[in-house]
Structure formats: C-alpha cells, structure tokens
Amino acid sequence: MAFHMNKKFLVISLSFFLISSEANPISHVSYISSTPDVSPVASPTETADVDASNSNGASVKNLVGSLMVSSISKTEDFVNKVVEKRLAKIVDAYKKDCLETCREVYEDAVDAMKETLEDVNEGNYYKANVDVSTMSSNMETCKECVNAIYGQDPEFTKFDNWAHAIIEDALTRITSVSS
Numbered sequence: 537m538a539f540h541m542n543k544k545f546l547v548i549s550l551s552f553f554l555i556s557s558e559a560n561p562i563s564h565v566s567y568i569s570s571t572p573d574v575s576p577v578a579s580p581t582e583t584a585d586v587d588a589s590n591s592n593g594a595s596v597k598n599l600v601g602s603l604m605v606s607s608i609s610k611t612e613d614f615v616n617k618v619v620e621k622r623l624a625k626i627v628d629a630y631k632k633d634c635l636e637t638c639r640e641v642y643e644d645a646v647d648a649m650k651e652t653l654e655d656v657n658e659g660n661y662y663k664a665n666v667d668v669s670t671m672s673s674n675m676e677t678c679k680e681c682v683n684a685i686y687g688q689d690p691e692f693t694k695f696d697n698w699a700h701a702i703i704e705d706a707l708t709r710i711t712s713v714s715s
Contacts, residue, residue: 596661603706604653619638619639631686634686648674656710
C-alpha cells in the first residue's frame with residue numbers, strides 16, 4: 537500500500553513539475569542552495585533529462601550517476617575540510633570518538649555511492665536501491681553522534697540536510713525504474 541501511495545505521489549509530483557516547468561521554464565535543478573560551504577558542489581541536472589517513465593532507465597541512469605559522482609566528491613570534501621579539521625584540534629575523547637565515527641561512516645557512505653554508481657550502470661536498480669538505503673543509514677549514524685555530542689551543529693546539519701535530499705532524490709528515481 538505504501539509503495540502504491542509513493543507511485544501516486546511520484547506521478548503527481550512529476551505532473552506538477554511538468555506543468556510548472558511549462559509556465560516557468562527552468563534551465564536546471566540544483567542542490568547548491570542547501571549545501572555546506574565546501575566544493576565541488578553537486579552538478580545541476582537538466583530538466584529535459586527528467587523522465588521517470590523511461591522504460592529502459594537511461595535518464596535515471598544518467599541522473600543517478602551524476603548525483604553519485606558529485607556526492608562522492610562532496611562527501612570526501614566534507615570529511616577533509618570539516619571532520620579532519622576538527623579531529624586535528626580535538627582533545628576530548630568523546631568528541632574525538634564521535635568525529636572518527638563520522639569519518640568512518642562517511643567513508644562507508646562513499647563506498648555505497650560507488651556501488652550505487654556501478655549498480656545503476658549495470659541496470660541493477662534493486663541493488664542500487666539497497667546501496668542508497670545503506671548510505672542513508674551511514675549518514676544517520678553520524679547525525680545521531682553529532683547531535684549527542686555537539687547538539688545542533690550548523691556545518692553538520694547543513695551537510696546532513698543536503699545528503700538526505702540527494703538520497704531521497706536518488707531513491708525516487710531508482711524506484712521509478714525498478715517498480
């Protein structure tokens with residue numbers, strides 16, 4: 537039932553998107569606005585490529601592939617510019633353990649992104665769905681740790697919000713082909 541509701545929501549969302557893009561043509565969709573201040577940023581995707589009904593999954597393959605490539609780079613950049621920088625200054629054992637956990641789970645998330653990229657390129661959307669879900673679990677582990685140790689940390693919150701938007705977008709596109 538939930539899956540059927542998600543399909544309806546996807547169709548309604550895509551219908552709204554298509555109607556609104558005719559009234560106000562958008563040249564691209566971007567994830568830049570909610571990203572942390574690290575580069576490179578996620579690449580924009582052309583609206584002409586958004587076609588979830590494409591039975592062979594070519595547009596989904598291109599869009600999810602683009603999301604994963606840019607997300608790998610952005611996540612690695614976040615680890616290097618935020619997590620590693622904080623680790624270099626930390627003396628407190630609890631904070632250090634938390635940041636090391638974040639580094640580890642973000643590295644695991646990057647591995648899951650690479651797996652997703654391979655799966656999508658091979659047309660294995662079921663496995664891609666599992667890998668994207670793994671990314672989400674990895675990101676959630678760090679979020680819980682940071683919230684427990686730091687509270688609402690702006691850098692981590694911004695990155696987490698961006699990551700979850702990417703994950704949600706990738707899952708929506710993957711399930712549109714695998715269903």
